[in-house]
Amino acid sequence: MEALSRILAVAVGGAAGSALRYLLSGWVQGRAIGFPWGTLAVNVSGCLLIGFLATRFDAAAVDPRLRAAVLIGVLGGYTTFSSFSWETLKLVQSGQFARAMGNVLGSVGLCMIAVYAGCWLARRGAGS
Numbered sequence: 795m796e797a798l799s800r801i802l803a804v805a806v807g808g809a810a811g812s813a814l815r816y817l818l819s820g821w822v823q824g825r826a827i828g829f830p831w832g833t834l835a836v837n838v839s840g841c842l843l844i845g846f847l848a849t850r851f852d853a854a855a856v857d858p859r860l861r862a863a864v865l866i867g868v869l870g871g872y873t874t875f876s877s878f879s880w881e882t883l884k885l886v887q888s889g890q891f892a893r894a895m896g897n898v899l900g901s902v903g904l905c906m907i908a909v910y911a912g913c914w915l916a917r918r919g920a921g922s
Contacts, residue, residue: 804862806863807864807870810871811868813871837875841880844876845880881897
């Protein structure tokens with residue numbers, strides 16, 4: 795039952811985070827041109843929030859469901875870049891610089907390749 799309540803907390807948080815991402819990104823992008831400022835605003839604010847909240851949650855006795863709902867659900871729905879950044883920071887703080895750099899280069903590089911491959915596959919399948 796505990797696992798089910800955490801899953802539900804993550805799902806509800808994820809829905810809220812996705813809606814927040816849509817609203818903020820759209821609001822910012824509607825005022826900007828020539829650069830994906832909306833996405834950048836979401837990624838940076840999500841990183842700020844996960845750094846702040848995860849640190850505070852680590853220092854306090856926060857209910858595991860609340861932690862999961864906020865850090866995995868809300869911020870995961872808002873931006874997974876926040877999780878990537880938090881995990882990379884933890885590697886740096888523990889002295890694992892090579893792993894941190896591998897995570898940065900692997901995540902950004904492989905994700906760029908994956909986006910390109912997905913576009914290529916979609917165009918190929920559509921006959922373009």
